[in-house]
Amino acid sequence: MKLDAWLNERLDRVKAAGVYRNLRAMNGAPFPERKMNGKNQTVWSSNNYLGLASHSRLISAAQEALQQYGAGSSGSRLTTGNSVWHEKLEKKIAGFKRTEAALLFSSGYLANAGVLSSLPEKEDVILSDQLNHASIIDGCRLSKADTVVYRHINMDDLENKLNETQRYQHRFIVTDGVFSMDGTIAPLDQIISLAKRYHAFVIVDDAHATGVLGDSGGGTSEYFGVCPDIVIGTLSKAVGAEGGFAAGSAVAIDFLLNHARTFIFQTAIPPASCAAAYEAFNIIEDSREKRQLLFSDINMIRTSLKDMGYLVKGDHTPIIPVVIGDARKTVTFAEKLQDKGIYAPAIRPPTVAPGESRIRLTITADHRMSDIDHLLTSFHSIGKEMHII
Incomplete structure (x- = not known):
């Protein structure tokens, strides 16, 4: 068997399991609002917690x-x-x-x-x-x-x-x-x-x-x-x-x-x-107030998602994992978010355990209140549509 044929067989197994990955090009500096594939997206998956990258x-x-x-x-x-x-x-x-x-x-x-x-x-x-x-x-x-x-x-x-x-x-x-x-x-x-x-x-x-x-x-x-x-x-x-x-x-x-x-x-x-x-x-060293505001937003988002009925993991950090469970369902959820201009990719096995697939939100100091409102409204509507909450 040729190398490509063997590798394609293995990739087919990855696709069948719903854990196939591909790259998305982001156009512009690492602000929350960026253009991806010609469409504006608010990014909720960046580790740029204090907004310093730009x-x-x-x-x-x-x-x-x-x-x-x-x-x-x-x-x-x-x-x-x-x-x-x-x-x-x-x-x-x-x-x-x-x-x-x-x-x-x-x-x-x-x-x-x-x-x-x-x-x-x-x-x-x-x-x-x-x-x-x-x-x-x-x-x-x-x-x-x-x-x-x-x-x-x-x-x-x-x-x-x-x-x-x-x-x-x-x-x-x-x-x-x-x-x-x-x-x-x-x-x-x-x-x-x-x-x-x-x-x-x-x-x-x-x-x-x-x-x-x-x-x-x-x-x-x-x-x-x-x-x-x-x-x-x-x-x-x-x-x-x-x-x-x-x-x-x-x-x-x-x-x-x-x-x-x-x-x-x-x-x-x-x-x-x-x-x-x-x-x-x-x-x-001079960003104490910025961190306090960041954690205020984190607390509000975590509380709101829990009140909707989502399973939210984690402690009081900028990382907010919202567990959906099934890998394919999580991918669908992420696609529906993207249709609403929200980029928060699905996290699936082997990154997390089977049955633990999730939308992993990361909150940054650059997110505006309007961004947060749109995020929470979208989670509510998609969760109801998919019978998750």
């Missing part, structure tokens, strides 16, 4: 660095790719996360893969939350350590697993800070308490919490007032730029610089991206 200050900072340093970094940080902007941004991130040091990666995905494939050794074990992001799962697979999965944010199960893994040399607990598909918040204070009791290390991926949770947007560490051993994050969500990072002690960051293959062998992000992210952190 902020004039970030664009100006990037343009200035672009003129001075060029379009690309030309190599890995350890060869020709290191600039003063990379080092400035790392110091800014360390200060923001209240750690001794930080290290930039080219994406949050690469940061997770690099940390988890280099820190734990063969005689170690990683205890990983059941709903951790794919980048954490892949990092665990790349690691020489064993991996044990504990039930989602279930501290009793985590403690049992810590008890059962005492034979290992070292134990690493790794968790998302905010879980991207369920919008739940990891109880980081309880996790760190257990880690201290059982002599484990804690690694938290704060991708969806950085810039959002905590009084100054510091993430789940600030939200709970605790200090994990390693904090991983991304610059592509609330920060509005591109790249990832790991933050921790000076020794831990020095170790990653020398051992994390996804840092050593990866071309560095451009200095212009660093300059934009640096300016974003300046804005985030």
Whole structure:
């Protein structure tokens, strides 16, 4: 059998299961209102939580660095790719996360893969939350350590697993800070308490919490007032730029610089991206009021959807998962939303478990009250039409 014929057979199975995916081109800067396939859509699936990806200050900072340093970094940080902007941004991130040091990666995905494939050794074990992001799962697979999965944010199960893994040399607990598909918040204070009791290390991926949770947007560490051993994050969500990072002690960051293959062998992000992210952190530190308004909108939307009769998952975060259940029905729901000018794609297996297909709404500071009113009216009418509510 030829390769294309074999792959087409496999794609046909994906289509039959209702989980086939394709790309949609968006025309314009990442504002809530964008044109897709010639039609205006209000986007409700962006991780641009604070609206910084299109902020004039970030664009100006990037343009200035672009003129001075060029379009690309030309190599890995350890060869020709290191600039003063990379080092400035790392110091800014360390200060923001209240750690001794930080290290930039080219994406949050690469940061997770690099940390988890280099820190734990063969005689170690990683205890990983059941709903951790794919980048954490892949990092665990790349690691020489064993991996044990504990039930989602279930501290009793985590403690049992810590008890059962005492034979290992070292134990690493790794968790998302905010879980991207369920919008739940990891109880980081309880996790760190257990880690201290059982002599484990804690690694938290704060991708969806950085810039959002905590009084100054510091993430789940600030939200709970605790200090994990390693904090991983991304610059592509609330920060509005591109790249990832790991933050921790000076020794831990020095170790990653020398051992994390996804840092050593990866071309560095451009200095212009660093300059934009640096300016974003300046804005985030002064955005307390914007976060308060954002969470006011989040609370209103969550409450309204629940009152309609929808199954709404998650905690008080910008991620609002509305569970429809069946994959095909969820795709139909998303298509009906799009007909009304609302872009919120269906989330289906394997991203979520079978029977858990959903419309995953993400709320940003740029959404207007008129956008919210139209969203809620559309959910009500479509839900009634499809006999979901």
